[in-house]
Amino acid sequence: MENRLSSPASASSAAPAAPAAPPPPLEGAQLALATFAVALATFMNVLDTSIANVAIPTISGDLGVSVDEGTWVITVFAAANAVAIPLTGWLTQRIGQVKLFVGAILMFVLSSWMCGVAPNLPFLLASRVLQGAVAGPLIPLSQAILLGSYPKEKSSVALSLWAMTATVGPIAGPALGGWITDSYSWSWIFYINIPVGIFAAFTTWAIYRKRESPTKQPPIDVVGLGLLIAWVASLQIMLDKGKDLDWFSSPFIVGLGITALICFAFFLVWELTEEHPIVDLRLFSQRNFMGGTIAISVAYGVFFGNLVLLPQWMQEYLNYRSVDAGLVTAPLGVFAVILAPVMGRVLPRSDARIIATLAFIGFAIVFWMRSNYVIEIDTWHLVLPTLLQGIPMALFFVPLTAIILAGQPPHKVPAAAGLSNFVRVFCGAVGTSIASNEWNNRTILHHARLTEQATATNPVFAQQMSSTQSLLNVNDQTAHALFDFTVNTQAAMMGLNDIFYISAIIFLVIIPLIWITRPGKGGGGDASGAH
Structure with missing residues (x-):
């Protein structure tokens, strides 16, 4: 509450000093293990963007809902993920790169377990919303953490290793998801994240806990956050469900489109004029x-x-x-x-x-x-x-x-x-x-x-x-x-x-x-x- 009530003058007088020098690059086996752990977390995340797609008919049948209702499993994950990704910079300032990254991995593990044990569609959708939201910071932070782990002259090596996992995940997802669903149970497309995530989280924390980025407490841009959630979620759902509902012949799709357009226009104006924007459009x-x-x-x-x-x-x-x-x-x-x-x-x-x-x-x-x-x-x-x-x-x-x-x-x-x-x-x-x-x-x-x-x-x-x-x-x-x-x-x-x-x-x-x-x-x- 103190932070919210502080005057602009006091806020400016308490302006943070120049950022401290970043920690030195990692070396040898520690660098290799750190790269593997961070890449594994990235792979787990991007794999989940596509692994559930082929399992929707099976999930729908097991939960007693139509396939159209089952596709919300994909839609809500994508919408929550899309909202969370641009918040990474703001969250990093308040929490720190390492804590945010490790915390996001552990929450991803928890939400994956919740998806696997879901007894009905509403519980599964709520779990997928949580999973999509906590997955948002993983990809951008994995880039930032890897870049900070390598010497400057080898930054392209870090990006290459990141790209390798980021591109293979969506490709492997449908084949792996189909095999798991046919051979075992659809729940296992979520359970496989648990051991992977736990290993990645604990390894990352063990190596990076003393390499935390500096933090500060910028004011919460409540208006910007609300507008971001409104236009991104509306547009994502419109894009995902538009074909099923015959696009703009559906009042639901028309309403989503109008909401997304208005909120996006206000979002642009607000974020470009706000002193502490939730997303740095500059x-x-x-x-x-x-x-x-x-x-x-x-x-x-x-x-x-x-x-x-x-x-x-x-x-x-x-x-x-x-x-x-x-x-x-x-x-x-x-x-x-x-x-x-x-x-x-x-x-x-x-x-x-x-x-x-x-x-x-x-x-x-x-x-x-x-x-x-x-x-x-x-x-x-x-x-x-x-x-x-x-x-x-x-x-x-x-x-x-x-x-x-x-x-x-x-x-x-x-x-x-x-x-x-x-x-x-x-x-x-x-x-x-x-x-x-x-x-x-x-x-x-x-x-x-x-x-x-x-x-x-x-x-x-x-x-x-x-x-x-x-x-x-x-x-x-x-x-x-x-x-x-x-x-x-x-x-x-x-x-x-x-x-x-x-x-x-x-x-x-x-x-x-x-x-x-x-x-x-x-x-x-x-x-x-x-x-």
């Missing part, structure tokens, strides 16, 4: 932060939207099991893992903008390859572009993250990492929604075009139906059903090819965003400044 005044954040976010939105569509198409139209569809997408992590250490060595001696540009060109080539898919495609031709996509993935996260964090003082890194990760994750949700909606629209369009001549008055079509009945010994109704199934499959394939082709173009179009940042090795300027 970071966007920095050229590197703005260019790097927009580039990585748009690219991630396109990438993640396609990552969701591909296994969905394989399951719906190619009759792949969820586990098999996950295994087809799994090779994406092969080159991402192999090339991550290489990036750590190459980046300090290179212009990060050139590497990121090559990554975007690589993504464009991969999506162009996919735009030539056909219904009769074999597994190898599905796997090949996915395998090759691991190369631009390895060239993608590290240079752009280095650009974003370049020149940030240590006490600003959590805020910068938190805000950039929030925009990236948010664009991932937007990209998924747009990709799903456009695939549906393009499928409808191609279906209409393919059936323009499929009328009883067309002698060619009538002859085809007659041939089908004779060849397969089926009646007229069955022949028409087979034709409709073939058209639906072909239309969906053509619609997906359109999405892939447009995605390739987008990656080429956004390349100039990279080049508005300042030149320099390892991320445009002194990349180690983020250390």
Whole structure:
């Protein structure tokens, strides 16, 4: 209460001194163990963003609810996570990096256990809200802690190791989730976090407890926090449920959209004029932060939207099991893992903008390859572009993250990492929604075009139906059903090819965003400044 009632004059007179020098880098086995523990916590977090997706039908059946109700398990986690991520910088100031990181891991373990034992849907949803909220600081803090653990000249190695775990998690999630659900119980997709989280938390605390960042007690921006929760949660739920509710034909979706728009407008004005904002939007005044954040976010939105569509198409139209569809997408992590250490060595001696540009060109080539898919495609031709996509993935996260964090003082890194990760994750949700909606629209369009001549008055079509009945010994109704199934499959394939082709173009179009940042090795300027 004292802090809230203190006058501006007294607050300014008590302004904190210049930040203390950061602790020296870790070395040897201690550095290796610390890196493993922090990376493990990151992997656990990003894995949970996708591992539950394939288990929704099973969860819904066990809890006695519809699949539509079950999808709230994904929606509430994403909404809570999206709200919490940009709060990382503010929470770090009040609690400290290490305490916040370890506390978030332990709360994630607790909420995972609660999810596993959930007896009904309301309890599970409440647990997922808690899990999503406490997961928010984990990714940005893992970046900040790893950067502080390595010498300045090896900051790109730290980012490479972080990127390796951050990219493999979402890829492994569907395959691992499907296998666990089929072989054991859906509860185990949450229980596996318990031993992993406990190890990561205790190891991190043992190594970092004496390396805590300085703290201060800035006033709580209650208005900014309320507006942030309102617009982010409204928009996230709108994006997740829009397709199921037929978008703006639903009053619920319209209400969410209006709420998000109004609250976002007020949020921008408030945070840019507030002395102690809950989210430091002034970071966007920095050229590197703005260019790097927009580039990585748009690219991630396109990438993640396609990552969701591909296994969905394989399951719906190619009759792949969820586990098999996950295994087809799994090779994406092969080159991402192999090339991550290489990036750590190459980046300090290179212009990060050139590497990121090559990554975007690589993504464009991969999506162009996919735009030539056909219904009769074999597994190898599905796997090949996915395998090759691991190369631009390895060239993608590290240079752009280095650009974003370049020149940030240590006490600003959590805020910068938190805000950039929030925009990236948010664009991932937007990209998924747009990709799903456009695939549906393009499928409808191609279906209409393919059936323009499929009328009883067309002698060619009538002859085809007659041939089908004779060849397969089926009646007229069955022949028409087979034709409709073939058209639906072909239309969906053509619609997906359109999405892939447009995605390739987008990656080429956004390349100039990279080049508005300042030149320099390892991320445009002194990349180690983020250390």
